Amino acid sequence: MNAQLMLIQVFNGLVNGAFFALLSLGLAVIFGLLRIVNFAHGALYMLGAFVAFALGQAFGLGFWPALLVAPVVVGLLGVALERGLLRRLYGLDPSYNLLLTFGLTLLIQDAIKQVMLTRYAVSSAPYTIPEALVGATNLGFVFFPTYRLFVIGFAVVVCAATWFVIERTRVGAVIRAATENPTVTQAFGIDVGRWVTIVFGFGVALAALAGVLAAPIYSVEPYMGSELIIVTFAVVVIGGMGSILGSVVTGFAVGVLVALGSALYPPIANTLVFVLMALVLLLRPNGLFGLPETK
Amino acid sequence: MTALPVTRDRARRGAALVVAAAALILLILPHVVYPVLALDILAFGLFAVAFDLMFGFAGLLSFGHAAFWGTSAYTTAWLLGHGQSVPVALLGGTLTALVVAVPVGFLSVRSIGIYFSMITLAFAQMLSFLALQWTDVTGGENGLQGLARPGLLGLDFTNSMHRYYFALVVFALGCCAAYRVVRSPFGKTLVAVRDNETRARSVGYSPTRFKLTAFLISAALSGLAGSLFVFGHGVVSLEVVNWRTSGEVVMMTLLGGTGTLFGPVAGAAIVLLLRDVLTTASLPVGVVTGLVFVLAVLFFRRGVVGTLQGFLKARR
Amino acid sequence: MNKTVLTLTLALTGLAGAQKLSDNVVRVGVLTDLSGVYSELAGPGSVKAAQMAADDFMKANKAYAGKVQVVGVDHQNKADVASNKAAEMIDRQNVDAIVDLPTSSAALAASEVDRQKKTVTMVVTGGTTALTNESCSRYTFHYAYDNFMLANGTGTAVTKRGGSSWYIIYPNYAFGQDLNRQMTAAVQEAGGKLVAPSDATPFPNTDFSTYLLKAQSLRPKVFGTMQAGADLVNVVKQYNEFGLRKQGIGLGIGLLFETDVAALGQDAFAGALATVPWFWNLDERSREWAAKFEKAFGKKPTWAQAGVYSATMQYLNAVARAKTDNSDAVVKALENYRFSDFFARSAYIRPQDHRVLLDVYTVQVKSKAESKEAGDLFKIVSRIPANRAFMPLSESKCQMK
Numbered sequence A: 001m002n003a004q005l006m007l008i009q010v011f012n013g014l015v016n017g018a019f020f021a022l023l024s025l026g027l028a029v030i031f032g033l034l035r036i037v038n039f040a041h042g043a044l045y046m047l048g049a050f051v052a053f054a055l056g057q058a059f060g061l062g063f064w065p066a067l068l069v070a071p072v073v074v075g076l077l078g079v080a081l082e083r084g085l086l087r088r089l090y091g092l093d094p095s096y097n098l099l100l101t102f103g104l105t106l107l108i109q110d111a112i113k114q115v116m117l118t119r120y121a122v123s124s125a126p127y128t129i130p131e132a133l134v135g136a137t138n139l140g141f142v143f144f145p146t147y148r149l150f151v152i153g154f155a156v157v158v159c160a161a162t163w164f165v166i167e168r169t170r171v172g173a174v175i176r177a178a179t180e181n182p183t184v185t186q187a188f189g190i191d192v193g194r195w196v197t198i199v200f201g202f203g204v205a206l207a208a209l210a211g212v213l214a215a216p217i218y219s220v221e222p223y224m225g226s227e228l229i230i231v232t233f234a235v236v237v238i239g240g241m242g243s244i245l246g247s248v249v250t251g252f253a254v255g256v257l258v259a260l261g262s263a264l265y266p267p268i269a270n271t272l273v274f275v276l277m278a279l280v281l282l283l284r285p286n287g288l289f290g291l292p293e294t295k
Numbered sequence B: 001m002t003a004l005p006v007t008r009d010r011a012r013r014g015a016a017l018v019v020a021a022a023a024l025i026l027l028i029l030p031h032v033v034y035p036v037l038a039l040d041i042l043a044f045g046l047f048a049v050a051f052d053l054m055f056g057f058a059g060l061l062s063f064g065h066a067a068f069w070g071t072s073a074y075t076t077a078w079l080l081g082h083g084q085s086v087p088v089a090l091l092g093g094t095l096t097a098l099v100v101a102v103p104v105g106f107l108s109v110r111s112i113g114i115y116f117s118m119i120t121l122a123f124a125q126m127l128s129f130l131a132l133q134w135t136d137v138t139g140g141e142n143g144l145q146g147l148a149r150p151g152l153l154g155l156d157f158t159n160s161m162h163r164y165y166f167a168l169v170v171f172a173l174g175c176c177a178a179y180r181v182v183r184s185p186f187g188k189t190l191v192a193v194r195d196n197e198t199r200a201r202s203v204g205y206s207p208t209r210f211k212l213t214a215f216l217i218s219a220a221l222s223g224l225a226g227s228l229f230v231f232g233h234g235v236v237s238l239e240v241v242n243w244r245t246s247g248e249v250v251m252m253t254l255l256g257g258t259g260t261l262f263g264p265v266a267g268a269a270i271v272l273l274l275r276d277v278l279t280t281a282s283l284p285v286g287v288v289t290g291l292v293f294v295l296a297v298l299f300f301r302r303g304v305v306g307t308l309q310g311f312l313k314a315r316r
Numbered sequence C: 001m002n003k004t005v006l007t008l009t010l011a012l013t014g015l016a017g018a019q020k021l022s023d024n025v026v027r028v029g030v031l032t033d034l035s036g037v038y039s040e041l042a043g044p045g046s047v048k049a050a051q052m053a054a055d056d057f058m059k060a061n062k063a064y065a066g067k068v069q070v071v072g073v074d075h076q077n078k079a080d081v082a083s084n085k086a087a088e089m090i091d092r093q094n095v096d097a098i099v100d101l102p103t104s105s106a107a108l109a110a111s112e113v114d115r116q117k118k119t120v121t122m123v124v125t126g127g128t129t130a131l132t133n134e135s136c137s138r139y140t141f142h143y144a145y146d147n148f149m150l151a152n153g154t155g156t157a158v159t160k161r162g163g164s165s166w167y168i169i170y171p172n173y174a175f176g177q178d179l180n181r182q183m184t185a186a187v188q189e190a191g192g193k194l195v196a197p198s199d200a201t202p203f204p205n206t207d208f209s210t211y212l213l214k215a216q217s218l219r220p221k222v223f224g225t226m227q228a229g230a231d232l233v234n235v236v237k238q239y240n241e242f243g244l245r246k247q248g249i250g251l252g253i254g255l256l257f258e259t260d261v262a263a264l265g266q267d268a269f270a271g272a273l274a275t276v277p278w279f280w281n282l283d284e285r286s287r288e289w290a291a292k293f294e295k296a297f298g299k300k301p302t303w304a305q306a307g308v309y310s311a312t313m314q315y316l317n318a319v320a321r322a323k324t325d326n327s328d329a330v331v332k333a334l335e336n337y338r339f340s341d342f343f344a345r346s347a348y349i350r351p352q353d354h355r356v357l358l359d360v361y362t363v364q365v366k367s368k369a370e371s372k373e374a375g376d377l378f379k380i381v382s383r384i385p386a387n388r389a390f391m392p393l394s395e396s397k398c399q400m401k
Helices: A003-034 A041-059 A063-084 A095-120 A146-168 A170-180 A182-187 A192-214 A226-239 A244-264 A266-283 B004-032 B035-055 B066-081 B086-108 B113-133 B160-183 B185-195 B197-202 B207-233 B243-256 B263-278 B285-299 B303-315 C003-016 C043-060 C079-092 C104-116 C147-160 C174-189 C209-218 C229-241 C258-264 C284-297 C303-322 C327-334
Strands: A136-138 A143-145 C026-032 C068-074 C097-100 C120-123 C140-142 C165-171 C199-201 C222-225 C250-253 C273-276 C347-349 C360-365 C378-384
Touching (some): A003 A041, A003 A244, A003 C209, A041 A063, A041 A095, A041 A226, A095 B285, A136 A146, A146 A170, A146 A192, A170 A192, A226 A244, A226 B113, A244 C209, A266 B086, A266 B113, A266 C199, B004 B035, B035 B160, B035 B207, B035 B243, B035 B263, B035 C079, B066 B113, B066 B207, B066 B243, B086 B113, B086 B207, B160 B185, B185 B197, B185 B207, B197 B207, B243 B285, B243 B303, B263 B285, C026 C303, C043 C097, C043 C284, C079 C097, C079 C104, C104 C120, C104 C140, C120 C303, C147 C250, C147 C360, C147 C378, C165 C174, C199 C209, C229 C250, C229 C258, C273 C378
Parallel strands (some): C026 C068, C097 C120, C120 C140, C165 C199, C165 C222, C250 C273
């Protein structure tokens, strides 16, 4: 593999990594505070893309406003899910959360499939790149699609902002306190329950945001998140459950590694992540950035 | 305290009654539903029992149990395709599942909780990749069909009734094995480890070793179930190693009743009958099964058998 | 034979003899995907098409009035469900023939059950060439298309039209590998060349940028994609994103359904070449049938659904010729039969491997501007006659049993 091809693969990997990072960041935030493994994260990613498409069809809403509106809409749905369903399971074995969100995944995917077929008569929804980002940019070694460069940059900004809010602000301090010791935090007069809802909604909104970003370049279909979520789980395990920084760094790193690996032997791409995960777990059972799990 | 022997006696009688009823249902089942479907209920039922051994009794939620079911299914298919007899194929499938479970179990039981679920899922994904690629053995996405099932002891396995009753015997043996495990001192220790790992360790047990043994037993029984599935259909496809299959067995166990050991058989029956009804209804399968699953997790966590047990206990 | 004569003959045969039908009814089971990924291109539309065939047949053959029934069953794209349901339909519902069968593993599984239970099977939406090769069966007929016909048609036609240099990518599983092999052979046979060895891509896959960038630097005249379904939609979406068309790199597609085009909009596919057995505005006869279908179902038919109508009708006609629904007799009536209907032209049912030969078309997707009416997607680039469209018998590995 020559240097130019490797460099190209690094950029391709960063694009995939951007999606891994946004999704695993959302998973990490939710897991950190709620100890929930949100299996429905992939379905909610799909929902983000679908809502962007549906808003476009109904109100002619373009990509830019959709980038804001769709995550808010899906985030609110997340709030409703947390309040209405997940809340009933707190205090039980965390496995039940995983099972509930697994059921939700089946439900959401097939429901959207029905809506797409009956309302829009398509099995996969068309969505185009925003006018301003069509075309390619000269990177010196290759002409790389402008929109993809935007995806990388945008994901980095969102991840950095999230990290900043959680690690460096008062709001973040409250969230972290609520994560580490809910009882004590509650005693300080902070409504932990409300923060739990907000954080869940935010994590879901991040998934939806990734979905909107994916809509112009990937097929918008009901099962677009179902394979992706499995890979993202592996990313989260490699990075360490609940680690904000770990999930972002691992997201990008895995994206690049897989891209380089698949340039050498393409069919391996889908499995490389899992092999990587097995290796990491052998050496560091709690992931690269994770703290020992307590039950 | 004086009432105790009476209660125990009644409990035993109640249990015997339930077992007799269940046996009767299984005996007449293929005359009520289509025999191949009835056999599916046995295969998935045993799979769910094996799963419950780990989830209900060891507290480990595996999200990759399709790995063992699927490994055995392919091995059984390969053996049948190469002229082996049915017992050899069933045994071969079971053993291969066990062999695969050794490294997977070794690597995963060191983790707990959600980590464990994710790791088992990842291993299952690797196997599913292997199944897609290794077309000489698995037939890739075409799968394998028309597997011969040579008759045995006067049984004609081209007849689905004969297949069912043969499978019922294997199923019963598998269930007996699971029952013996749960009722043995080993089973009791397993539950103790689940409930309080630190205490179990402090009295001298190695939790990891217990969990690994449970993992291997569960994988072998899942393998036996997977080989029954292939024996029933004479076909095998990639579906057997798909993560949806791993999810399905969780759903069956939950619906039947986690930690009730045989409740999952009822759960398997419910899921398969529901799926069967949906083949002629125009309802979307995912919406219906997803909804049932969500409702079960929210309101029916003890499952059919668990709820029934609670009801019987309350009456006493 | 023209249409009136055909109808008349059929009517006469129908009136002439008392038929021998098991339980006095001919039942056709449509085993398909009613709610999954193929439900739009086959699914409920296939069931409707089979029902229309039954109704038309009964109208034309008075002796069969009220004696043909159609049942639709969902196989959920699972091989075990397909084998289970096929057996159950035959044993419990006395189904005499099974049609459609999307998903290769499901089609093969059902075909095997039907062989054991001696039931005629018309595979329409399933595409694996195994059905007429190593897994061929005395009772199974492969109707509309298969991998060989797709690759052979597109590879040959595109190369002959000047698309002489190719770069091909294929998903790394049997369907893709098979298609790649056939396509490469067809391109080379027609005098074209591959500018680089074909690349296997992961399956499933969403991001194809690696291969699109490679195509940019290789500058072939045609970028061949053997992906199908959601993966194909991803490839084409990104083919547009990377601006390959503007750079003069054409698009050759292995397997294209009308539903794929709808998913991205016509313009994303404009100019792409693929091979199909039929499309609704192929000619006046096709239009006529498509209008009837649209009236009954509310949507334009896909080629898979039209194929189900034709396959069902040909089965029923064979029952009428054999004057019985006994499978062995019907198979005999189907074998060696030559016919032409709105879907299958110059068709011939090859007895040695049960491949149904028919004229197929290499088509180019029209841009929105070229499109004259709603759903006007394809223009014909070349018609491939039935006897050259499919795998020659000499290559078939079928040993009929």
